[in-house]
Structures are given as C-alpha cells and as structure tokens.
Amino acid sequence: MTSLPLSLGPLAAEGFIVRRSGLHWLCEDGHWCRPNEVIGYCNLSLEKLSGQRSGNFPMADELEFQVAFAPSIGGRLHIAGGYSPGGYLNAFGLHVWNADDVVGHLDPIADAEAGAGRLRLLLLAGRRMSGLADVDYGLLPGWHSRSRAWWGDQAGPQSTLLCIGICDAAGIVRGNEIPFVEAFEACPDPVQLVYVPDHPVVPCAPILLEQLNRTPAQRQAMAADLTSGLANSRTPATADDWLFAGALLSSLERSPMLESYDVLTPTGLRRMGPPDAVLLSLSAEMQSVLRHKKLGYSLQMLRHRQASAGPAVRAWLSSAFEPVKRSIDDIRRDYRRLIEALATKTGARVLILNRMSTSGYEDILSYAPFDAPMRETLEHVAAKEMNLMLHDLAEECDFSIVDVDAIAAVLGGTEHLPDGIHHSGAMQTVLRSEIIQALNSQGSARRIAG
Amino acid sequence: MLHDLRLPKINPNMSSAVVECAYAAPGTLLKVGDRLFDLSVDLSSGFSQYCPPISYFRVVVREKLWLRKTLVAPGDNCDVGAMLALFSTEQDEPIEASPARAIRITTAGIAHHQGLWSASVQ
Numbered sequence: 329m330t331s332l333p334l335s336l337g338p339l340a341a342e343g344f345i346v347r348r349s350g351l352h353w354l355c356e357d358g359h360w361c362r363p364n365e366v367i368g369y370c371n372l373s374l375e376k377l378s379g380q381r382s383g384n385f386p387m388a389d390e391l392e393f394q395v396a397f398a399p400s401i402g403g404r405l406h407i408a409g410g411y412s413p414g415g416y417l418n419a420f421g422l423h424v425w426n427a428d429d430v431v432g433h434l435d436p437i438a439d440a441e442a443g444a445g446r447l448r449l450l451l452l453a454g455r456r457m458s459g460l461a462d463v464d465y466g467l468l469p470g471w472h473s474r475s476r477a478w479w480g481d482q483a484g485p486q487s488t489l490l491c492i493g494i495c496d497a498a499g500i501v502r503g504n505e506i507p508f509v510e511a512f513e514a515c516p517d518p519v520q521l522v523y524v525p526d527h528p529v530v531p532c533a534p535i536l537l538e539q540l541n542r543t544p545a546q547r548q549a550m551a552a553d554l555t556s557g558l559a560n561s562r563t564p565a566t567a568d569d570w571l572f573a574g575a576l577l578s579s580l581e582r583s584p585m586l587e588s589y590d591v592l593t594p595t596g597l598r599r600m601g602p603p604d605a606v607l608l609s610l611s612a613e614m615q616s617v618l619r620h621k622k623l624g625y626s627l628q629m630l631r632h633r634q635a636s637a638g639p640a641v642r643a644w645l646s647s648a649f650e651p652v653k654r655s656i657d658d659i660r661r662d663y664r665r666l667i668e669a670l671a672t673k674t675g676a677r678v679l680i681l682n683r684m685s686t687s688g689y690e691d692i693l694s695y696a697p698f699d700a701p702m703r704e705t706l707e708h709v710a711a712k713e714m715n716l717m718l719h720d721l722a723e724e725c726d727f728s729i730v731d732v733d734a735i736a737a738v739l740g741g742t743e744h745l746p747d748g749i750h751h752s753g754a755m756q757t758v759l760r761s762e763i764i765q766a767l768n769s770q771g772s773a774r775r776i777a778g
Numbered sequence: 779m780l781h782d783l784r785l786p787k788i789n790p791n792m793s794s795a796v797v798e799c800a801y802a803a804p805g806t807l808l809k810v811g812d813r814l815f816d817l818s819v820d821l822s823s824g825f826s827q828y829c830p831p832i833s834y835f836r837v838v839v840r841e842k843l844w845l846r847k848t849l850v851a852p853g854d855n856c857d858v859g860a861m862l863a864l865f866s867t868e869q870d871e872p873i874e875a876s877p878a879r880a881i882r883i884t885t886a887g888i889a890h891h892q893g894l895w896s897a898s899v900q
Contacts, residue, residue, distance in 0.1 A: 495829045615889070631890070632830055689788045689835070690886045697811035697838045698886065707834070707887040746791050747821055747831035748887075 331406070331433045332445035334399060338427040338594040339449065339480060341386070344374040346592070347421030348395070350413045351431060352465075354506070357407040361399050361434065364516070366450060366509045368431075369396035369467055372592070373421035386590040386597055392454035392468055395480070396509070397447040403436040419464045449480035450512050451592055457527065457575055468507040473527070473578055476589065477508035478520035484593030485520035488600060489767060492524045492531040492584055493609030494630065496681055496732065496749050500759045501607065514757065515764055520591065522584070522603060528572060528633040529579040532612045533662035534626040539583035540669050542625075547581050549623055557644035569638030576641075580625070585670060602674040605767055607730075609681045610714055611749055613659045615704065618649035626652075656703070656717050663718075667725045678727040679766055681759070682718055684736045684748045685711035707748070728766045730759060781843060781865040782877035783814065785856045788835055788885055792819045797854045797862070798834065798894040804847055807869070808839045815850075815862060816888065818896060834890055840882040846873050852895035 339346050349371040361367055372393045374386065387393060399405070411431050412418060434445065454472040456462070463469035478485040491501035502523040503510035511521055529535060554573055558565040565573075589600045618627040627649060634642070654662075663680075670676045687708050695702060702709040711733075718729050735758055736745045744752040751759065785795055799816035802808055814837045821831040843865040850862050864873055865881050890897070 630829065687887050689833075690884075692884055692886050693840070694811065694884075697813065697884065698836075705836075705888055707889050710889060742790060746789060747833050750829070750831050 330440075331435050332403070332440055333430040334405075334432045334434055334445050334447050336397065336425070336427055336429045336431060337446045337449060337480075339372075339395070339425050339592055340595060341374055341592055341597040343377055344386075344597070345377060346425035347373045347375055348423050348425050349421055350418035350423075351411045352418055353407055353412065355405065357405065359405045361402055361405050362513070363400060363402050364398045364448060364513045366396040366398045366506065366513070367405060369394050369452075371419055371421060372425075372451075374592075375421075387453060387592075390453040390455045391459065391462065392452070392456070392470065392472065392475075394452045394467060396450040396452060396467060397431075398450065398513070399434050400446070400448050401434070401436050401438070401440055401444050403434040406433040406435070408432045449594075450477055450508070451480050452477045452508060457578060467509070471527070472525070473575075473582075474522065474524050474584060474587075475502065475507060476520060476522040477512060478591055479512060479516075479518065480593055481518060482593070483595055484518065484591045484598055485600065486518045487604040487767065488520040488522060488589065488602075489605045489607060489763070490522045490524065490584060490603035490676075491607045492536065493607055493681060494526050494530065494612045494749075496611055496751060497607050497609045498523060498525065499751055500681075500756050500763065503756070504753070510753075510756070511760055514760055517764060517768070519764075519767065520589065520600065522589070524584040526612075526630060526633070527575055527579065528629050528636070529576065530612050530614070530628040530630055531608065532614065532617065532626075532628055533608075533659065533666045534617060535628065536583075536585065536608075537662065537666045537669060538625055539580070540585060540666075540673060542581075542583070546623070546625070550580060550620075550625060551577055553620075553623060553648070554644070557648055558640050561640035561643055563639040563643050565640035566638040568636065569640040572637040572641050580627075585674065585676065603676050605677045605679060606670065607679045607681070607763065610683050610718060611681070613662075613714065614654070615710070616651045616653045618645065619652045620649055622648070656713055659714070660717050660721050663721055664725055667727050671726070677767075679730055679763060680718060680727060681730045681732050682715045683711040683733060684741055684745050685715050685733050686737065686741065687748065688742045711748075730762055730766065732759065735759060735762070779867045780846075780871065780873060780875055780877040781867075781879055781881040783837070783862045783865070783881050783883065785817075785858050785860050785862055786883075786885065787858045788817070789819055789821065789833070791821050792858065794855055794857045795819045795835075796896065797850045797852050797856065798896060800848055800850065800852055802845045802848075804845055806845045808843050808845055808865075810840055810842060812839050813837075814839055814845075814883070816894060818894070834888045834894070836886050836888045838884045838886070840884055843867060843881060844869050844871075846871075853899075
C-alpha cells in the first residue's frame, strides 16, 4: 500500500497572510491514527498584507488562535523532520502557511481515495478572561471567557452551537481531555462549537435573559456599584477580590447569545452571526437566585466559585444582594421568556439537558420523615419535578429536551453519573450524538432519546 | 441489645464522608423517621478541582431506639466503616458490650441547605 503524504491544506484570509508556528505533535512517530484523530497543532496569526489600510483586525480579542490537524483516514503516522524547531519558534507565527507543506506520511489501513492525504484542520480560538492569562503551550491553554472550534473543511462551519451550561453541558461540548477534540472526532458536520464557562456566574435563565436585554447604562451602573462596594468595604479588597470582580463583570456585561464570530476557512475569512442553537443545563436552575437590592439584577454562582472570591466580594454579595426563592412555576416562566426572547432576537433554537432523577444510593421506604415540600429537601424529587416542568414547557414553546435522565438510566447511573452531574466519557459520547442529531433534525419541541 | 451505626458505603466510589449535621443528642429516644445525620460525600476526596462532585445525604432511623453515644460531630471526616453512633433498645442498658447488629436506616440524597456544617465555613 502506498504511503500518503500528509499536507496541511489551504487556509486563506483576504487581505492577510496566514502565519503559523512550528508544529507540536500530540503523538509519537509510528502512532496508529484513527480517522479524524487530532495528532498535532500549531499556533496561527494573521498579518495584514502590505498596502492594506489599518482597521478592524479580525479575531483581535481572541489571543489564542490555533489549528490542530487530523488525518481523514486511519493509518500509521510517520512524522516528517524539520517542522518542529522547538522553543519559542513553536509558539511564534514565523512561517507563512503553505497548503503544500508535507508534515508527515501515513501508511493507510485501507485503500485511500485521491486527496485522502490532506489533513483535516480543526481551528480553535480562545478569548482570554484577561490578557494576563497567557500560557504558551498546549491546545487552548489559559483561562478563557469564550472558546470555540470548527473544522476548516471547504467553506467552514454552516452553523454554531453555543454551550452555556454548567459542568454537565461543558463536558459534552468542550470535553475533558484536549479542548473540543473529543467532540470533533465524533462530529463530521460543518458546525462550530462555542463554550462559555460558568466563571463565575451560573448561566441560569433569568441571568441569561437579563444579559440579552441589558443596556450600556445598566452595565455602567453595575460596574460602578461593584467598584464602590469593594472600595468602601470594611474589609480591604485583596487580589482575589479584584480578580473575581473582573471576571464577574466580564461575565455580566456580555451576552454570549448575541455574539458573532469570525471563522477562518480554506476559502477565506467569514463572519458568522449569533449562534443557531444554544445548549443549556437544567441543573443550572437553582431554587433561589440572588437579586441586587438596588439595581435589581440577578446573580447566582456555584458554591465552589464563591469560595474563590476574596473577603470584600463576599461581604458585598452579602450586603448588596438578597436571596429570592424560585418556584417551579418561576423557573418555567423564566425559561419561556428566555426561549421567546432568543427566538425574537436571533432565532436560535434552545436545547436543554434535563437532570438525572433517580439514584441507586438511596433506599427510601417512606417519605414521612422528610419535610414538605419534598423538592426542597430531596434532590431526586426536585429533579423529577424539574424534568416534568420541562415537558410541560415543551407544550408551550419550541425547544428540545436532551434526556440525560433516560440515557443515564439505560447506561447505568452508578457507573456513568456517580454524583448526578458529572458524566462518564461514554455517556458524554452518547449525549453528543443526541445533540448532533437534534441539531440536524427539524421540528418543534420534542424529547430526545429515552 | 446494642446496635451501632457505621458510615455506610453510600456510593461505591466513596472512601469517606463529612458529618454535616448531627440531629439527635445522646439519651434521646428515637422513633421511626427521626433524622440522625446529614453527610456530604466528595468523590474527588477533597482534591480542589474544576467542580467538586459533592453529594449530600440524610440518614434517618427506621426503628425505635435509644441514642446512647454519638462519636462524631459536624465537620468530622469519617472513613467508610467508622462508627458514628451507638444505640440500645433499653434506656439504661450498659454500653460496654459489642453491638449485636447495625441499626436499620434510610439514606436519601438531599439538597444543600444552610444548616449544613460546610455552609457555615464557606
């Protein structure tokens, strides 16, 4: 069988030179590759062509910009020498991107079609939470307020899925190994995946809705209030306070559901509009939120996130906010408003991961010992009521339920969902597949899988 | 007759739990359905990570017994199998003998609440 030369393939940006760093390999020479397995990557940069007028620079706020590459077919890899000088030369964009660069060879497992030696390119971009959060090694290293990836095939992605859930959604989309790589190895579709973390704000429906509608004046008032809260705190603000406050403002000031994206493709740079689909997590809908006493905005954070705030932020949270309980009907109303607002503003479809609602770790023979209302005491009663609420809501508005509950029951919750929120790799794979299926299907609210 | 309560292996991946609440005082006659302890189980074993996999459980007694001795307090980290409390069927029964069996309990996953020991230290 003939050894296939592995070439980088084209990337283009009108008015710019695409440059790359030296290559980083994620596997050894002689590695047996799976089709679409990411085997290496390099950093990318765009340089304005001489004679071009200065102006807006595409992706200027995404200081991490990389391309990973994968063979389209399986086979044994032979890495070519001369492409990895190491050191800072593997970080800086010293080389002009050349589609014909042959970076290795592949002994294919089966007969290969013409063109099979061209590597598939997975573009990755990360917007740092702070310009200070630079880590110059690895794929999408550092701390990002938004990260995204797309296959650079042909004209590039045709749609965007934005993930703004908590851990259960993050693991499915961003993965737990190398960012996005697990998802894209399984997903051949021309889709862009975008991940916005819960640092430090929990993306629950009322907060997302307020982000959608927030005015510049409201943002300024929130920033001024937080600044004043820290500056006038009886407890001197520490470095942890200011870092936390910066991340908090960054999160509250933006609506990831309204953002657009530049995508680099083999045929040029393209601008994509706001996400076509948004993945949310029912687990993010807590039974209470914090409401700012003066400005009226909502806030919620996971406990382990709050623990990373300094004393002045914690004091500010205690004094400036009050907890507001949310009934099931409140949560249903918040979801409905969010789904309707999104439909009006961007037309994005909403997918919601429901909750695991049973546990093999309990042996309740009678509910008499537990205080009513049960949903406020027993975790799995709460999960069942929330799941039922989603089904009722699906009668009222258009969205899709990704049935984590049913999938966990089929796979086995003890093995694949031991704490009810963090999925195993196998379960993430099934859920990814369900989500891709949902994105590709048409129609209105429905339950997926189960 | 003496009975004991040892930390059960609620989750097959757990090795320990933190006592979050101890509801009953020694000398109390417990009836079916009375709360004994709230526990938290951290499957990351306390390793500070991305999002700690912590679950909360309530242990409820399923038989009428006297609570004679509590060996743990809120905040204590206990290994699976560690004795949490000692019970007797009679109020004044000596407690030096070996327990005849474990007490019968119900274990239920509960929501986080402000009465938990960990809520007061965060």
